[in-house]
Structures are given as C-alpha cells and as structure tokens.
Amino acid sequence: MTAEGHGTRGILGALPPEHRDRLLGFAHDVTFPPGDRIFDEGGTADRFWIVRAGLVALDTYEPGRGPTVVETLGEGELLGWSWLFEPYRWHLGAQTRGEVQAYEFDAHQVRAAIDADPAFGLAVTRCVASVAIGRRLRAARTRLLDLYGPPVRNAPTAYGETP
Amino acid sequence: MTSARPALTPFPYRVVGRTEETPDTAEIVLEPVASALPRFLPGQFAMVYAFGVGDIPLSLSGIGGSRLTHTVRAVGAVSGALHRLRPGETVGVRGPLGTGWDLPTAAGHDLVIVAGGLGLAPLRPLIRTALARPQGYGRLNVLIGARTPADLVCARDIDGWRTAGARVQVTVDRPDDAWQGDVGVVTTLLDRAGFDVDNATAFLCGPEVMMRATARDLAHRGLAPERIRVSLERTMHCGTGHCGHCQLGPLLLCRDGPVVTWAQAEPLLSVREL
Numbered sequence: 001m002t003a004e005g006h007g008t009r010g011i012l013g014a015l016p017p018e019h020r021d022r023l024l025g026f027a028h029d030v031t032f033p034p035g036d037r038i039f040d041e042g043g044t045a046d047r048f049w050i051v052r053a054g055l056v057a058l059d060t061y062e063p064g065r066g067p068t069v070v071e072t073l074g075e076g077e078l079l080g081w082s083w084l085f086e087p088y089r090w091h092l093g094a095q096t097r098g099e100v101q102a103y104e105f106d107a108h109q110v111r112a113a114i115d116a117d118p119a120f121g122l123a124v125t126r127c128v129a130s131v132a133i134g135r136r137l138r139a140a141r142t143r144l145l146d147l148y149g150p151p152v153r154n155a156p157t158a159y160g161e162t163p
Numbered sequence: 164m165t166s167a168r169p170a171l172t173p174f175p176y177r178v179v180g181r182t183e184e185t186p187d188t189a190e191i192v193l194e195p196v197a198s199a200l201p202r203f204l205p206g207q208f209a210m211v212y213a214f215g216v217g218d219i220p221l222s223l224s225g226i227g228g229s230r231l232t233h234t235v236r237a238v239g240a241v242s243g244a245l246h247r248l249r250p251g252e253t254v255g256v257r258g259p260l261g262t263g264w265d266l267p268t269a270a271g272h273d274l275v276i277v278a279g280g281l282g283l284a285p286l287r288p289l290i291r292t293a294l295a296r297p298q299g300y301g302r303l304n305v306l307i308g309a310r311t312p313a314d315l316v317c318a319r320d321i322d323g324w325r326t327a328g329a330r331v332q333v334t335v336d337r338p339d340d341a342w343q344g345d346v347g348v349v350t351t352l353l354d355r356a357g358f359d360v361d362n363a364t365a366f367l368c369g370p371e372v373m374m375r376a377t378a379r380d381l382a383h384r385g386l387a388p389e390r391i392r393v394s395l396e397r398t399m400h401c402g403t404g405h406c407g408h409c410q411l412g413p414l415l416l417c418r419d420g421p422v423v424t425w426a427q428a429e430p431l432l433s434v435r436e437l
Contacts, residue, residue, distance in 0.1 A: 010354050055344075055345065057346065069338050069346045070346065070347075071346055071347040071351070072334070072344075072345040072346045072347060072351075074345070074354075074355050075354075075355050076354055076355065077354060097343055097344075098343075135350075135351075135380075136351075138350070138376065138380075139347060139348045139350055139351050139376075142348050142350065142372060142373065142376040143336055143347065143348045145372045146279075146310075146336070146348070146370055146372055146373060147310070147336055147337075
C-alpha cells in the first residue's frame with residue numbers, strides 16, 4: 001500500500017516519501033461504525049490509526065459525569081501516540097462520531113521496524129513528536145490561554161470599554 | 164448634513180432590525196435617517212454612538228446598500244446600550260474607518276478564513292463577497308472556533324455558505340451533550356483545510372492569542388507573512404489617527420489598521436512594552 005491516491009495530509013504528508021511508503025506497508029484499511037468505541041483510557045496501546053475520513057472524539061471519563069470530549073481528530077490525523085512510548089497505555093479514550101475510515105497499524109510491528117532501522121525510526125518518531133504531540137501541545141496551550149488566561153484588572157475590552 | 168465629514172461627524176441611523184444571536188450578542192441593522200455614509204469595505208469599522216452613553220468602534224457584519232449591520236456583544240456601558248436597542252431607535256455613526264480585508268488582492272488565490280468567537284462577524288462580509296464571485300478565487304475555507312455551541316455567531320449563515328461551495332469547519336472548546344462536531348482550538352482544523360500555501364491568502368479575526376497561534380502555524384506551513392492578514396484591536400477613540408489611544412508601535416490601528424499583514428504585526432506583538 002502506498003500513499004498514492006490516499007492523500008498526504010497530516011502525518012503522512014510530513015513523512016519523507018520512502019518512510020511514508022514503508023509505514024503504509026504495515027497498514028490495513030478499517031472502517032468503524034458510528035459511535036464505536038475504539039479504545040478506552042488506560043487500555044493497552046497495541047495499535048494506532050491514521051484517520052482517512054470521519055471524526056474521532058478523544059475523551060476522558062469523569063466519575064458521575066461520564067465521558068467528556070477533550071478533542072476531535074479528523075482526516076489525515078494520527079489517532080494514538082501512546083503506542084510509541086512506555087508504558088504503552090492510552091491516556092484518553094476514543095469513540096467515533098460517525099463512520100470512520102482509517103489505516104490501522106500493529107504497534108508491535110511498527111516498533112520492531114523502528115528498532116531495526118534507525119533512519120525509519122528517527123523519521124517516524126520526529127513526525128509523531130512534531131505533527132501529533134507538538135501541534136496538540138501548542139493547541140492545548142492556546143486553548144488554556146483563551147479559556148483561562150489571567151484577566152487584567154480594568155483592562156479595556158475589545159470595544160475599548162471597561163466592564 | 165451633506166457637507167459633514169463622515170469620519171468626524173456622526174450621521175443619524177435608525178435601527179430597522181434586531182436579532183438575538185446569543186444570550187449576550189445581537190445583530191442590529193441600521194438605515195440612514197437622511198444622508199448615508201460612504202460605502203464601507205469588508206473589514207472596515209464604524210464608530211457607533213449610543214446617545215447619552217458614548218461611542219465604540221464596531222466592525223460591520225453585513226453591508227447591503229445603505230444599510231449597515233453590526234453584531235454587538237454586551238460587555239460594557241456603551242455596548243450594553245447598543246445591545247438593548249430596539250427598532251425605531253436612533254444612533255450616531257461615523258465612518259468608514261480603517262483598512263479593510265483588501266480581498267481583490269487575493270484574486271485567484273485559495274482563501275483561508277479563520278475566525279474565533281465574535282471575530283466571525285467582521286469576516287462575514289468578506290465571505291459573502293468571495294461567495295458572490297466564486298470564479299474569482301480558488302478554494303474557500305472557513306474555519307470557525309467558538310467557546311461553546313451557544314456562543315457561535317452567524318450560525319444561521321453556515322449551511323448557506325456550505326451550499327454555496329465553501330468548506331466550513333466549526334470547532335468548540337466546551338461541547339454540550341448535543342454537539343457532534345469538532346472539539347478543540349481552531350488551529351487544529353488547518354490540517355483539514357484545502358489550500359496551496361504558494362497560492363493562498365489567509366484572513367484571521369478573533370482573540371489575539373488565537374490569531375497569533377494561527378498566523379504562526381500558517382507561516383510554519385509556508386504561507387508568506389504578507390499573505391496573512393489579521394484584524395487587531397486596541398482602544399480606539401477618535402477613529403481618525405489623532406488621539407493616539409490605539410497606537411501599536413508605529414501604527415495607529417484606527418487609521419493604519421485594524422487589518423494589517425502578519426509581516427507588520429508579528430514583530431510588534433513580540434515587543435513586551437507595546
């Protein structure tokens with residue numbers, strides 16, 4: 001399987017072509033129905049996915065309140081990075097919003113290839129760190145600043161008014 | 164009145180329509196009582212005077228003939244008074260003021276329009292203008308972020324924009340139980356937007372922290388800072404570049420802005436003292 005004809009947005013677009021094709025060699029197509037639970041917080045991260053179409057909600061469970069959606073992932077985005085780092089446990093849960101088509105990867109196979117081929121391993125690790133983890137960390141910080149940024153006492157609002 | 168200078172003298176306008184957008188935000192439609200102000204361009208703003216209370220800068224969320232549409236959120240005395248206006252009441256309006264989005268210079272480009280919260284309001288005339296000339300531009304991406312589904316403004320326009328050919332994505336920070344769309348900050352939608360960085364222009368409006376994050380992300384993807392336009396807010400009083408309240412370094416934003424390029428804005432926004 002190659003990236004040809006499957007789009008190269010997101011994490012696949014960020015990988016050099018030779019490593020992208022190698023990674024896609026481990027992939028197989030899967031389709032999840034609407035509302036399907038893909039994995040649960042704390043579960044073993046033995047697979048990961050790259051979303052081809054549809055929307056996946058990442059959530060965390062709050063006792064007494066049920067699942068709270070933290071973020072959504074769509075086309076081209078990596079679903080799951082906990083498979084790359086010990087202890088290989090999911091930090092969040094994942095549930096489809098509608099039908100989702102994705103490339104599914106066996107984490108053991110990809111980790112073995114990463115260990116065996118340092119150039120491939122470096123490319124994949126850099127890509128996961130930059131495109132998935134780094135971008136989501138920046139987004140989380142922006143969201144924190146927007147939602148909880150410290151108010152400046154008596155600062156003018158957007159209209160130049162003091163509330 | 165015809166000899167009055169529209170940037171300095173308030174022209175009387177009558178409220179002819181009012182629609183609640185969210186619990187604290189309303190769209191008001193104004194019509195000139197006598198003479199109309201010169202035509203506004205998308206991105207420009209007006210100083211709107213609530214008689215006996217004061218005036219504030221308001222961008223236009225709709226421009227049609229001599230009618231002006233503003234989307235106003237009640238956050239203080241003047242905006243609260245404007246938010247409470249009802250049809251038949253009168254306000255004073257000065258303008259057009261400031262720079263616009265300058266859409267014609269993006270002809271042939273993919274358009275990336277990114278809005279945060281109430282920032283969608285001043286982008287709405289831009290979106291409507293682009294949709295009215297679909298052959299004039301490439302792909303039209305509209306990325307919208309709101310804190311909650313209830314805070315989403317211009318919500319009734321979105322389906323129409325999609326039908327007209329725009330790729331509209333909406334995300335919220337705090338979903339409610341009914342929300343089935345995206346969750347997260349608006350920058351996370353950029354991956355799914357379709358645009359060629361070598362032939363695109365971006366237009367950003369919203370909280371400054373959101374515009375900074377989005378502009379940096381777009382620049383990191385290869386979009387030239389000169390092709391990224393942001394609408395900056397500072398305290399505006401005179402609207403004509405005389406009082407200096409809206410100064411940002413060498414810029415007086417009521418005159419040289421509010422729309423500036425990221426090439427102009429980035430070095431200024433990184434100076435702590437400004």
